Amino acid sequence: MTRRTGRLRPAGVLLLVVILAAVPFLLASYPVSLGGRILAFALVVVSTDLLTGVTGMPTLAQVGYFGVGAYSAGLVGIHWTDNLIVQLAVGTLAAGLLALVTGVVAVRTAGIVFLMVTLAIGELIHQVADRLDFLGASNGLVGIPAGTLYPGGEPLILAGYTYWWALLVFLLGLTVAYVVAKSPLGLSMRAVRESPTRLRAVGQSTYVVRLVAFIIAGAIAGAAGTAWTAQTRFVSPGDLAFSVSALALLSVVLGGAGTLWGPAIGAAVVFLTRDWLAANYFTGHADLLLGIVFVLAVFLLPRGIAGYQLSRRSDPPHSGAAA
Template identity: 55%
Template sequence: MKAAHRAEAAAAGADGARARPGSRKALVAVPVVVVLMAVPLVLGAYPVSTMTRVLAFAVLVLSVDLLTGVAGLPTLGQAAYFGAGAYTAALTGIHLTTDALAQTVAGLAAGLVTAALTGWVAVRARGIVFLMLTLAIGETIHQIADTWTVVGASNGLAGMPPISLFGGPPLIAAGFVYWWVLAVAITVFAAVALVVRSPYGRTLRGVRDNEPRLRALGYRPALARYGVFCMAGAVAGAGGALWAAHARFVSPGDLGFEVAALALLSVVIGGAGTLWGPCLGAALVLLVRDNLSASIGGHGPLLLGLVFVAVVFLLPRGIAGLRAAGIRRRKERVA
């Protein structure tokens, strides 16, 4: 009987140990969301505008992490779907409706369709070949945007009116736009997190780590990769719609190589595959490029390069690797 009680206690302890990480994440997520919601109440218009750009860019970086960190497909083409979503949302706002929800859904759909049309070629490759294919796709769509007069060509697409919600008045104040972007970013993050933790997410990690074994078990790796490629395109399209809702202007530069490279750099700095780490990396990269660069004589790209080199040598798992290392040390002490 005593042995049975000890076994039950051990099982209960194991169940508690499994439950604690989720509860810890919830305890951390709640205050983070509260702090983000309070940003417009304590900061001025310019910092709020900066944070809005960071959130929109973080959604793009989340799509890159979904491919690079979860599926093992490093990409330089997500800016193309980001731009497709931004242009579609801007055209929707100019010609159809100012409703922010409709624009976001249109941008998401544009990213999804564009990724579906181009991804069936890219997912047949792996490694450096896949990276080059995504780069070629991105540059092709960038050239189309740069020469297509319907979307303003090299001059960009201007004239997008302020967004509104459910037929209400235009959201002109920076704080209201920020809250909308924050709400969509949190929703997208939660949806991606659910996918990553689902059986499909485990399949993607299996394809990333041991594709021959998954194929031997009856899975179709190419189909799994195509599905996540389309999903990442939809996420990037939603990020583009948020970017357009804030800036109310879209240019070919918003889907160029620089944006794609900065998104991949954010994933490396933050920690591939962790979701929250690349979001922190996105904030760091965008703040250095847009804010800190002016105070150091325009040498923001040089500073980003130094940060990248330091992370590669000192933090091979990115910023998120610091937390993982701390958890590992605590487990070793307990053991």
């Protein structure tokens, strides 16, 4: 079970964290803010992998819960407090709560039907954001004040500071995802993917395992949403569109489903291709570039980016796409 999520080498992880933390010292303000948004999106993709790869429930709803977190943080910022920790807590709770309410019915389905139900959830959240006036409707939520870390503290305005906050939330969320995946619950989640019948045979309810996984993943996506708002101070319904949900799911496959860290890298590749490579060098052709990346990945990286390094292992790859 440890092997499925990839082996963590403490020194390597520490080096990676140091490099990520040093980004604001190395790059200009625009790339830093792009990096911060990548971290928020990557955390959504990690939450998508927790369901898709680890539990075998391919989902298109995570961007919706991300939106719940993002809008909640924005509303808290406008109407209550600019404290980022409060915003993180409220956004995470709100997304987790909605994941509970929607998950109660959604996780009764499986495979492609579950995929379509989650598509409906994501689209319905998107439409709510697009219609409700107190969320800014199609104009998006504007006028969110810069966040602070403690009462009376300096607002975080510089890209470097909001980046660090996003990095903190990302590392927090990733750690939770790893801990869950390696816990006894994570073992049950893998059992849901591999053999739900056997899991039932040993007396566990697959329904409860699937629901709990759904709530945790929703809450993590909500946390990612608050990190997004802390940087952009603006949430648009377009951030929750179907195309973003599709990219989140494809990032999981591109990165290597079930490995958690692979999908985070997949998210970075997708985001950089769309918002840096296409925006700067091939204006208007983001779809072409992303399409080429996806097609190449299917044939050159059959186990995703994570599988490239792990390909010498003998155990077969898992994607949990059984319908």
